[in-house]
Amino acid sequence: MIDTVTLALTLLWGVAIGCIYILMAAGLNLIFGVMKIVNFAHGQFLMLGAYMCYWSWFLLGINPYVAVLLSMAIVSVVGILVERLCFSRILGTSKLNEIFISLGLIYVFDYSAVMLWTDKPKNISTPFEYSALSFGIVSISYDWLISIAVVSVILASLFLLLEKTKVGRAMRATSQDGVAAMLMGINVNRIYMVSFGVGSALAAAAGSLFGIVFSLNPYMGSIPAVKAFAIIILGGLGSISGAIIGGLVYGLAENTATFFLGGIWRHAVAFAVLILVLIIKPTGLFGEGK
Amino acid sequence: MFKENNSLPSHILLAAITIAAIVAVPQFLSNQYIIHVIILIGIYIIYSSSWNLLAFSGQASLGHAAFLGLGGYFSTLLIINFGLNPWISMVAGGIFAAFIGFLIGLTCVRLREWFLAMVTFGFAVIVETIILAMDWITQGTTGYATPSLVGSRINYYYLVMVLVITTIMAVHLIVKSRVGLAFSAIRENELEAENSGIDTVKYKLLAFTLSAFFAGIAGVVLAHYVGYISNEIFSFHHSFMPLIMAVTGGLNTVGGPVIGSIIVLSIWEALKIINPIQRMIVIGVFLILVVIFMPRGIFSLIKKYARLII
Numbered sequence: 001m002i003d004t005v006t007l008a009l010t011l012l013w014g015v016a017i018g019c020i021y022i023l024m025a026a027g028l029n030l031i032f033g034v035m036k037i038v039n040f041a042h043g044q045f046l047m048l049g050a051y052m053c054y055w056s057w058f059l060l061g062i063n064p065y066v067a068v069l070l071s072m073a074i075v076s077v078v079g080i081l082v083e084r085l086c087f088s089r090i091l092g093t094s095k096l097n098e099i100f101i102s103l104g105l106i107y108v109f110d111y112s113a114v115m116l117w118t119d120k121p122k123n124i125s126t127p128f129e130y131s132a133l134s135f136g137i138v139s140i141s142y143d144w145l146i147s148i149a150v151v152s153v154i155l156a157s158l159f160l161l162l163e164k165t166k167v168g169r170a171m172r173a174t175s176q177d178g179v180a181a182m183l184m185g186i187n188v189n190r191i192y193m194v195s196f197g198v199g200s201a202l203a204a205a206a207g208s209l210f211g212i213v214f215s216l217n218p219y220m221g222s223i224p225a226v227k228a229f230a231i232i233i234l235g236g237l238g239s240i241s242g243a244i245i246g247g248l249v250y251g252l253a254e255n256t257a258t259f260f261l262g263g264i265w266r267h268a269v270a271f272a273v274l275i276l277v278l279i280i281k282p283t284g285l286f287g288e289g290k
Numbered sequence: 291m292f293k294e295n296n297s298l299p300s301h302i303l304l305a306a307i308t309i310a311a312i313v314a315v316p317q318f319l320s321n322q323y324i325i326h327v328i329i330l331i332g333i334y335i336i337y338s339s340s341w342n343l344l345a346f347s348g349q350a351s352l353g354h355a356a357f358l359g360l361g362g363y364f365s366t367l368l369i370i371n372f373g374l375n376p377w378i379s380m381v382a383g384g385i386f387a388a389f390i391g392f393l394i395g396l397t398c399v400r401l402r403e404w405f406l407a408m409v410t411f412g413f414a415v416i417v418e419t420i421i422l423a424m425d426w427i428t429q430g431t432t433g434y435a436t437p438s439l440v441g442s443r444i445n446y447y448y449l450v451m452v453l454v455i456t457t458i459m460a461v462h463l464i465v466k467s468r469v470g471l472a473f474s475a476i477r478e479n480e481l482e483a484e485n486s487g488i489d490t491v492k493y494k495l496l497a498f499t500l501s502a503f504f505a506g507i508a509g510v511v512l513a514h515y516v517g518y519i520s521n522e523i524f525s526f527h528h529s530f531m532p533l534i535m536a537v538t539g540g541l542n543t544v545g546g547p548v549i550g551s552i553i554v555l556s557i558w559e560a561l562k563i564i565n566p567i568q569r570m571i572v573i574g575v576f577l578i579l580v581v582i583f584m585p586r587g588i589f590s591l592i593k594k595y596a597r598l599i600i
Binding site for chain 2: 099106108110267274278
């Protein structure tokens with residue numbers, strides 16, 4: 001009874017959407033690895049990134065894919081400000097405070113967006129909007145393919161940054177042991193800022209691509225953020241490669257589940273996966289210890 | 291802890307003043323709007339106290355609206371479909387929420403901090419999805435006009451006040467009992483609590499169940515008082531409000547949620563003069579400022595200065 005063509009498409013979409021989730025999860029994971037905090041308002045950076053891309057395209061007439069870069073730059077500045085003004089002040093206090101601060105940020109960002117851009121959905125159109133690549137009976141739009149390529153490039157750059165540069169080495173050192181890193185002369189506060197900036201920029205890239213292939217609204221951030229969290233739990237806290245595998249697995253699972261169960265279950269599936277994994281292993285599938 | 295003023299006469303005096311104030315307020319206030327706000331504050335005191343009771347055991351929930359909504363839905367559906375007595379259905383709403391709270395608690399007791407926050411948040415989304423999917427009985431996004439529980443607004447006022455006092459007393463008794471001690475021990479250091487022979491899983495489950503019960507009761511009263519119920523009751527805002535109130539008032543104190551509810555809801559109502567969107571931004575900034583500059587809440591300030599004066 002299963003329509004194989006639709007199923008093939010579903011899987012293909014699963015990979016594509018998984019790519020966007022990977023960016024989110026990688027950003028969250030980077031921030032967690034270095035600072036040991038979880039920013040629940042990470043999805044708000046995705047939303048902001050999408051709107052920055054929208055603005056660059058709508059007001060300045062820049063090609064949306066070039067606008068992704070601009071959006072990443074702007075949002076990383078916002079991210080650094082948020083880190084300086086909010087998170088750096090409560091580092092080392094109760095874990096609950098991070099959660100409370102994030103909730104405050106969600107209110108501020110979401111409703112500022114409603115004020116600036118109203119809550120009507122908006123669309124970004126690209127030059128490739130109506131063209132698709134077809135493999136026999138299955139076809140996938142160029143926007144999806146370009147998104148997958150953009151994600152690959154961004155992830156490759158992230159790896160280069162972490163593995164080949166001095167800053168990257170300092171970030172890895174801080175994530176292994178913050179105190180030891182400080183004793184080795186690393187300015188840990190600056191590394192926190194850099195990590196938060198890079199993490200937010202990744203979310204902005206995810207948001208821009210999300211805005212290009214779907215549409216934008218001020219509340220678009222929360223659900224992908226939760227999914228990114230589910231992916232991190234699948235892939236293990238603090239591991240970027242875990243986030244990539246987790247993202248792909250999750251994207252496929254979500255789309256297959258939606259295909260079999262129906263659209264309204266799309267978001268509930270995320271939590272079902274999350275809860276199932278946590279029941280089986282409270283620290284995540286590939287996570288070690290706490 | 292033992293230096294607090296615990297003498298019996300002062301308690302009786304306090305109780306007498308409270309009861310007199312509750313009875314007196316509607317006599318002198320003919321303004322229906324203020325009565326309305328007081329009723330809402332009362333409902334939120336119950337709701338945020340329930341949230342705080344869970345926080346007492348070290349567990350912060352981001353999905354408490356699930357229990358609020360389940361209580362409201364269950365009671366409404368019982369009355370509409372079976373014509374049950376409103377009083378019985380009110381208790382039934384609380385018990386149903388407690389039952390679901392117990393089930394959710396089963397998956398949550400092993401989790402901490404962010405994991406717990408995410409999973410509780412997730413349960414609110416799942417509960418909402420299930421309610422929407424069961425549209426043959428819940429009418430989906432349309433929801434129901436809820437039958438009135440006690441009739442006029444003034445009756446609601448007295449009902450809510452009785453419930454508020456009962457809740458505060460219940461929470462106070464729980465917190466002061468051995469159960470409350472176990473909650474605090476788990477909150478401060480779960481491993482040590484376990485090592486000193488406390489069955490942490492049992493107590494965390496108990497906290498979930500009790501908390502869900504009071505949240506369910508708050509949900510019943512809210513749904514019947516407002517006059518309608520739909521999936522909107524599961525909104526993020528409803529989940530975050532009790533948290534904002536408890537944090538503002540002071541976490542892990544019985545009085546915190548009371549003061550927090552009064553302050554936050556008063557600000558909330560006063561902000562009606564600006565548009566509803568700016569109101570949300572203000573409440574977000576407010577929460578951030580409280581966490582950064584007053585992490586122990588307003589109640590701790592009051593306690594500190596009260597001690598200086600007396």
